[in-house]
Amino acid sequence: MSISMYAASVPVFKQMLGSLSDVLRKAETHAAEKKIEPDALLQARLFPDMFSLIRQVQIAADFAKSVSARLAGVEVPAYEDNERSFAELQERIAKTLAFLDTLAPAQIDGSEQREIVLRPGTPKEQKFTGQPYLLHYGLPQFFFHVTTAYAILRHNGIELGKRDYMGKY
């Protein structure tokens, strides 16, 4: 008995992307009800040199797709990063979830020792093996952006609770 690489990656990403989608839907509804300009939330950030809500959601999706793809040894899907609305953020999450559903456990299981090279051939090249890449890099990065998206919305008064963040588990 032990945890498969698939179990520690794709289902965790799916849980949290699902909750992020629900959280964004609540934010959109709140904005509509209170006649708040959607951009007041979408462009909100916790400090001027931090990323906006839109960018936090984009990056959360990026880590979900890129970590899973690299562990599976398939190409990371390229996204244009041109989302401007809640609806477009929902599309980004939906297409990320759809991509995750294309990955079979057998593609990711056994990737513990797979060599992962980030930004290959550049001065910022970083080499990992699969297991520490997932546990010590991918998951902390992913949770950072999901939590920060939630934090931006809570800071702006959206009524959310820990249960919304946790999603379905």
Place this chain on the structure above:
Amino acid sequence: MSISMYAASVPVFKQMLGSLSDVLRKAETHAAEKKIEPDALLQARLFPDMFSLIRQVQIAADFAKSVSARLAGVEVPAYEDNERSFAELQERIAKTLAFLDTLAPAQIDGSEQREIVLRPGTPKEQKFTGQPYLLHYGLPQFFFHVTTAYAILRHNGIELGKRDYMGKY
């Protein structure tokens, strides 16, 4: 090959508690240099009904110790939750790290199917098995509080970057 329950828990908690300690040290130094009342940071929160920085750090430590202890089948160390200063938060993190160091991999490995009961005998009782308890409950909760502590400090102008959040990996 697959991930052991120990590898997916204790070393991840240690990485992020280490980074949280460093982040708090930078915040304390910043406060001292700018002659900021430490409580202006320690009691800061992102919204009135969210927890303060002190409470976020306490809960992050709580998830690290309680998830690890439950997986190992040992008693969860009880803390008094009486920290009031940066130095006391550092002590809480240090004693949590020391507790994690008492847990041998063999105590946690094989806990995938262990029954975990939260708040047993109460109306809020929750039952898990070890693997989903760690992957879908413990880690998301832990990362939430580590990230929110960081977010509170960034929101208050402490100069931190993603590298500080990520710690040593």
